[in-house]
Amino acid sequence: MQHTQESNPEEKRTRAVDDFMWEWNREDGDVWWSEGYAARVGFPEEPTLASGAYWHSRIHPDDQVWVSESLQQALQKRQNAWDTTYRFQKADGSYIIVKDQAHLIWKGEAVRLLGTSTVQNEALYRSTQFYLAAFDQVPLGMIVTDANGQIVRANASFQQLSGYTAAELQQLSYRQLIYPADLPVYNARLESLQTNSSTQLESRLRRNNGQVLWVKQTITRIPELGYYFTTVEDITHEHLHRQQRERLLTLVENSSELMVIAGMDDQLLYINQAGRELVGLPAEVSLSHRKVSDFYWQDQYAFVRETILPALIEKGHWKGEFSIRHFQTGAAIPVFASGIRIDDPDTGKPIARGFTLRDMRPEELARQTILESERHFRNLVMQAPVAIGLLKGRKMVIETANEFMLEVWGKTESIVGKPLLSALPELAGQGFIELLQDVYDTGNPFYGNEILAQIIRNNRLEARYYNFVYAPVRQSDGTITGVMIVANDVSDQVRAKKEVQFSEERFRSFVLGSPTPIAIYTGKELRIETVNQAMLDTWHRDGSLVGKTFREAFPELDPQHFYQLLEQVYETGRTYNAQEDRADLLIDGEFRTFYFNFTYKALRDARGEVYGIINTATDVTAQVNARQQLEETEQNLRDAIELAELGTWSRNLNTGKIRCSSRIRQWYGFAESETDIETFMAAVHPEDRHQVLDMISQAVAFRKSDHYSAEYRVVHLQTGEERMVQSQGKVTCDPQGKPYLLSGTSRDVTSQKQAALGLERLVSQRTRELQQANELLQLSNRELEQYAYVASHDLQEPLRKIRMFSGIIREMNDLPEQARSPLAKVIHSSERMTLLIRDLLEFSRLLKVDRVLTPTNLNTIVQNVITDFELAIQEKSATVEVSTLPTVNAESLQMNQLFYNLLSNALKFTKEGVPPRISITCERLIPQKVQAYALPEGAYYDIRIDDNGIGFSENYKEQIFEVFKRLHTREVYPGSGIGLALCRKIVQNHGGLLYAESEEGQGSTFHVILPDPSEAFRSASVSF
Template sequence: MSSTVNEQTSLHQHDEHREQSGETLRLEALLQHQTDVMEMLAAGIPLQEILTHIITWMQQSDGEMIATISLVGQASAHPGTVCCTTPLTGKQGNALGSFEISYKSGRQPTPAELHFIRLVARTIVMVIEYSQRTTPTAIQMPQSRPVTQESAAERENFYQLLMDTPAVIAVLSGPQHVYILANKLYMETIGIERSIVGKPIREALPELADQGIFELLDDVYRTGQPFIGHEIEVGLDRKGTGVREPIFFNFIYQPIRDAEGKVIQILVHAIDVTSSVMQRRKAEQSEQQFKSFVAHSPTPIGIYVGRELRIRTVNDAILQAWEKDASVIGKTFREAVPELEGQPFFDILDKVYETGETYEAIEEKVMLMRDGVLSPTYYNFTYKALRDEQGEIYAVMNTAMEVTEQVKARQLLAEAEENLRNAIEVAKLGDWKINLQTGEAVLAERIQAWFGASPGETITLEEATACITDPSILTAAFQRAIQPGSDRIINVEYELTNFRTGEKRIMHTSGKIFLDDASQPHMAIGITQDVTEQRQRQQELERLVNERTRALSIANIELQEANKTLEKVNNNLEQYAYVTSHDLQEPLRKIKIFSDILQNRTDHTADIFTRKYLNKIDASVNRMTALINDLLNFSRLDKAENTFVLTDLNLIIEEVKEDFELAIKEKKVILTVSPLQQIAAVPLQIRQLFFNLIGNAIKFSRQDVTPTINISGHPVTATAISTHPQLNPSWNWYEIIVRDNGIGFEQRYAEKIFTIFQRLHTRDVYAGTGIGLALCEKVVSNHHGKIFATSIVNEGTSFHILIPIMR
């Protein structure tokens, strides 16, 4: 609270500084204007014209002001409501008239403005009295003509004008600047009783020697150019002690010329502004201290001025809270923080400015930018109206403290407590608390019900203990937990009997011992759960496990027997493979030989019928031979050698190209192979893979299109491999693509084509056994990889092989 008061005080001092700066400017203008008025008087300008000039000057100095001078015997011509009337009283106490001021807004003048108005009134009095003493003819400056009785009177009137002017006035004559006149204010300003008239200024005021004043006077006398000083510091020995006292002046050194235009005198016309300068400096110091306080305060602070609430002062803390920089200074609050649109804060600030009622918020939610994202934050903040000396609101000060972390922590705590309550309820737990020093216990209703208490009934700790089958189990658990050096954790199971129903339950109790300030066991807090059903299920599970263990032992024996049987089957399959490769192919070779003999012997004599069936016998023998060979190749893959070696894929493809040399030439196949990477593989199986894929591409080419086959490969990223769950993502993978422009197939058959004996075309159109692609799938599987196909009918097929580079 005291901090806020200090800030308010400093802000008032700032406004005093602002007011004092305005007063200094007004005094400086008054000094210049007084000089103008004296020149008008010396020139014989009529009184009414001079008064009109003063009114015009006053109203121009403040566009809101309305000024009127009413002389004695004249009615007031003021059209508005007069807020300030200053009597115009002569030196003899006689009434000369009144000086009336009002403001278009209806406001009252500030104290500084009142002081200024009184100074102007004194100037008006001086003008009126001087005009009453002189004739309307113009006054020539002294010594501009031979001295006569008339000119002496005029000079006297002029000097009297200077003496009556409400300013510090002196006239210095000649190059030595000899005082020929110094008015009362001048004498009061220089202090002590000095006799200065008739003395040069260097003799009269020797303390000015090192302050540049003499040099300024010399320069004005020499050049004839006036000098205007603003808040010039002059050190004067006002008490005659030899100690100079700093005085600040706004002044004019105005040259006075004779009839030939030669400078003969200097008019010193000054106003003492020491008070305003010192007050301003004090205000500046206070303002600087306040600005330093605001700038270095860890608390966000902002000051928004005027009805528009334009940002005048902000510190780094509030800029960081807004995620803004100093460019917001000068903008309205709405312009600076547009993300608050739709939130209540603009309206609240408007209301504070309109009513002056302070708004204080506690843990208010504010949506602010955090890392470029509009996020919820929480603040304790205050909007406080600031008032000027007239009590008018001119700004709103915003102080704040972010409490987002505290609010979120409390929300998390509340959520955790709610979750704990829900967990206790869902898990059917009962909480308890025991004062270990008094023995007082607080048991949840659910716990009391387990012991047999009716709803609303309370049982004591002794009554509950009596229901436990073996109380020593629970006592021992507590004793262990309170021992010095223990973890103070209670974890125990025991059996109890409901004293009302006789029902037995198995309970599990968990808790912790808490120590007092003397490190003595003070409180035990924990939860208890009925685990009767869990223990029953556990016992049942143990029984089932034992039974299954016995069953697994029997199954293991049966598995060993099955493995022996499987081994015999594998031996039989090997025997079958031998028979297939040797015994079955032997009759086929003889059939082939006998068929060839018959065809050769009947080449010219056989009729058409005989030749037709001999050709069919020959074709069937060839198909049977191919089928047996493909089956043998496929069966060998099941017991293929597992010797993986670094394999050059480019070399294997070159060998396969030689196998298809005649077919490639016959069909004019264009086969291109990009350089492929070496991989760890079984070379013979990889050769079978490419043999079948290239053979398929040649076989299923289109008749009216030149066959093209392109083989390429590239490493595969871990991200791409992750789309194939069956592949190990920790290995390095390589993709091989075999692409052709053949007849293609419908994509819905993409998986079906890898099934053994599966064909999409009849043997009459495309020869084959239906084993080739199944063999390819088997080879890739043996290499722990994957093969799949994409195809478009009459455009071609691409086979994709994903295979590890090294395992």
């Protein structure tokens, strides 16, 4: 742009007055500065025109970012003025420190900046930068706000705490970070600064990510500048810890059981509200002069002093029952007590005794809930002001120390300017000077937590505990020039921590040691926070569920009503009590039904808001089941009596009165349900009265037993109808053993008696007919067996001749060719007929019962059979594996035939192109399998014959054992169709079982079940 030619006269006059003038035209990006400015920085002494980028490049690299951010902030806020201080590079490469002040000209947006530059004192600038660097490096959050709350500056610690960058914070008011509900308190504290120099408060602060923190703020007003200086410390963890202690306190104070703590000197230290109510001790009555002995009569206290307390001190705990007295009425109160010895956490020595006492009077309301924890614990955490000090150089010269730091050191402002060791010589040898010098030398900050320091305050040496940070203070070039100290006196917190640990341990001992099942759920999600062993046993769970929500721990209860009840108690705060409520719990993968008496009671914090639920429970499953079983038994008895058409009666042996049911009255003809022995005997048939009286006398006198049983005739007193009655009764005695009641049932057996006589005659007739039929059947079986045996022998002779003559004809040379095929079929048919007759002959032999069993080694039998098939095995490349087989009582020829047939089938029914693989194994059957097979009691072997043949469908596993039953044609697999039937008959003849398992195309398994003769011998020997 042609700035010098186009400038107006007013601008030329301004430049003549002040040589340190500059102008930035933002429309075309050019920057102009005056001749004086150019001369000061070593440029040609004439008006200079350059680009904005060139001007920006002359700013010191460390200052470029924040100078740009400062200008951007002025533009975004549409300010009319802007000023900043930075380092500008001269022509010779050196830097001067300039302060720019500019006026912004707006035309919708800032189009030009007119400004002046003033060279600053370098020493003052460096001092300012030093303090700014120290401010930014302090590990405690610090901010500077203006009178409207706008954030002017925030250090790195506050940026990290809030989650905002420095630029973002400068766009915000600090009030925007304060939690809305806490703003009234914050504003009130700011108002108080009109009369006070500083104030402190705790409030919530919202981070950039929405997280809410609890912070402690110390606000100091700087009236000269109209600014507010605020330190911000994160105390979220401490606040949560305090809330937890308040909850514990609420639990104990609101417990429904008496909880009392006494010193080792018998002085009563604490008794909760339930305890005061139980013993009649009003809340306004002080405990200062109360002794444990006041709770007992003299003789009862002697027992406590001589027996209970020594046991408690020795073992650390005691449980049992005794009585205490009511302070106002003097009434005895039986209680179940659980006591613990309370030891000092540091020394381990006993310092107190704690007891929980359960009122035994309302036993039906056993196991009362423990309510909210103790309220009497006071807040032990005292907040101390933040102390800040700045030390310079390796000698640690005190350059700055605020009033809180001076208070920590116990000194006045007179120590400023002195080396730290000169001002506080008592620090020598405590290690603090060495730590400061190490931070100065290495640049690594040091964080101290609860460190003991010996400080002279008020002319005496005091032991105090501090949390502190030693942080290096760096110049812009990274040079360390000093150390910043931020300290906080936590002496009270350290002492309070020990007391809190003791308090928490005491409460935990109360809850975990209580015999009453107790669980505590916190939060709306009902997370299981505390649960004692008694409750875990009631739930049949272990401690792994602590920390889980109720729904996570017991998902099986979700469809039931318990979770809804808990939510209702949490929302309304109303206690819920249940008696014999059913719960189906998942235990070891199975649902089991339980019944509980339980209470859900809301837990409230100091503000009265519900934060959890305390649950006490009693498992009453046994009682409920017993009652239900009794009711069911009674109902079953009534149903059985009605179903069996029984009549019931009872006779009072003292009064002679007899009570009877309606059915008895109907049989006997009684007018009333109660009668006497004379009327009863009048209804008994005269011939049976002596028998009935004699049986009653024997039962009452216990001559034979206390049971009465008689069968007699009854004659209806009104109609004269006669019936046969069978009565059963039992004598009941009083506690002294004297009989007082005879009760029982009677049954009308008239029709049964009549039917029994007819049945006896019918049975006798059918028995004679059955004997005759058995004789005829035995004769028929013998004839059939003889016929089959003779027929098979007689048929073999003509077949041998047919085969012989057919063979001769086949060898004739002049036999026509057309005759050879029919002749071959004749020979083949005769061979099949011979095989069939031979198998029939063998089957008929198996029907004979005259067989002798001898010990037979199956290993020998199977090896002989394998030898017989040696050629077939080689031809088919078969593999036969045989394990060790037992010796059994058998006919060896039949065993040979059994395994011959089974091995033959395994080699016959094979897959084409697949080498046969046969295995024969043996194992002893366990008793459960013997029972499953419905075999006689004893020991058995299971011999398995497995093959990889063609197999068969499971549908045919029984049909294959039928005579002449074939699954394949003779042309494909030759055979008579009797082989497996022979095998089953052989096994049955030996007292065993034969069955098969198979899948089509997957091979077959035949099981031969045979008795173990050695086991049978041992059993017989034992019986003998």
